[in-house]
Amino acid sequence: MSCKSLLLLALLACGMILSFSGVPLHCHAADPCEVQHPLDPADASLTGQCPNCGMGRPMWARTWMTFENSQGKSESCSFHCLADVAVKSGEDPKNVKVASYLEPSKMLPAETAWFVVGSKAKGTMTMTSKVAFPSQQEAQRFAESCGGKVMNFADTFALAKEAIAQENKVINERRLKSGKIVEPEDNKDRCIVCQMYPARYPKNKSQLHASGNEVYHFCSTQCLFEFLEHSQKYGKDQVKPTMIWVVDHRSGNWISAKTAYYVVGSKAMGPMGAEAFAFDNRQAAKSFAEKEGGEVLTLEQVTVAKLMGK
Numbered sequence: 466m467s468c469k470s471l472l473l474l475a476l477l478a479c480g481m482i483l484s485f486s487g488v489p490l491h492c493h494a495a496d497p498c499e500v501q502h503p504l505d506p507a508d509a510s511l512t513g514q515c516p517n518c519g520m521g522r523p524m525w526a527r528t529w530m531t532f533e534n535s536q537g538k539s540e541s542c543s544f545h546c547l548a549d550v551a552v553k554s555g556e557d558p559k560n561v562k563v564a565s566y567l568e569p570s571k572m573l574p575a576e577t578a579w580f581v582v583g584s585k586a587k588g589t590m591t592m593t594s595k596v597a598f599p600s601q602q603e604a605q606r607f608a609e610s611c612g613g614k615v616m617n618f619a620d621t622f623a624l625a626k627e628a629i630a631q632e633n634k635v636i637n638e639r640r641l642k643s644g645k646i647v648e649p650e651d652n653k654d655r656c657i658v659c660q661m662y663p664a665r666y667p668k669n670k671s672q673l674h675a676s677g678n679e680v681y682h683f684c685s686t687q688c689l690f691e692f693l694e695h696s697q698k699y700g701k702d703q704v705k706p707t708m709i710w711v712v713d714h715r716s717g718n719w720i721s722a723k724t725a726y727y728v729v730g731s732k733a734m735g736p737m738g739a740e741a742f743a744f745d746n747r748q749a750a751k752s753f754a755e756k757e758g759g760e761v762l763t764l765e766q767v768t769v770a771k772l773m774g775k
Contacts, residue, residue, distance in 0.1 A: 499585075502527045669736050688737060695769075715749050732759075
């Protein structure tokens, strides 16, 4: 164990406050496990946003992760979102790096890190926290004080994948209750592009949350992509999305537009005609395309021209 890590654990046990890399670590003598998470105030020196849930690294740095898959390099706020993306894409992540829980600006290769699962530490996107340490000894020492089980990356990741379905159900309920997702009201909320009522199209509706707490509703993904490309036509210059939500065509659940898969060019029609049908799972999108025609694209690949068959 490094001298810095020994000192850090000793100070935590004594109830002191210190800072490495400008990030404060808080604890109390009565509870050596009370480390500040999420960070408040957020650490502005850290940048990044989880595409799966929209949470930012400045606040959620202690459980931050980076990884690669066939779609390129990406980030995740937690094991939950890392596992969720893996389930959606049908492929496990590669070159995963994780933040050291006690030194969140320090990223560790996941294969060499050790994790304390189910301790008193606060979880991110889950009730069962999973926090990383540079060595097995440091993880074990934390677990002795704060509870939990010491596990390697492979086992921790497998555990996260098993919990996805149940956790997503709870998370979606909380998003709707907190206003992170806003259900459109019939006869009130109109699509900003076509003026139809999105509430009448439960499997096509979508919404964009912008800086300044503005919410724009859409009846269809066709209208969503039209707005993303030409927002000025609708009197909205410089719209900066903080999060975009679409609906999984199979289940009707709200999902992140950034990690969804879209079937474009099928014979199926949406409220406005041609539609980019959104799916939470790549295999489900492929199955739909095999039946209805079209191709499976990611958010970055969809354009209004492709959507309209031009």
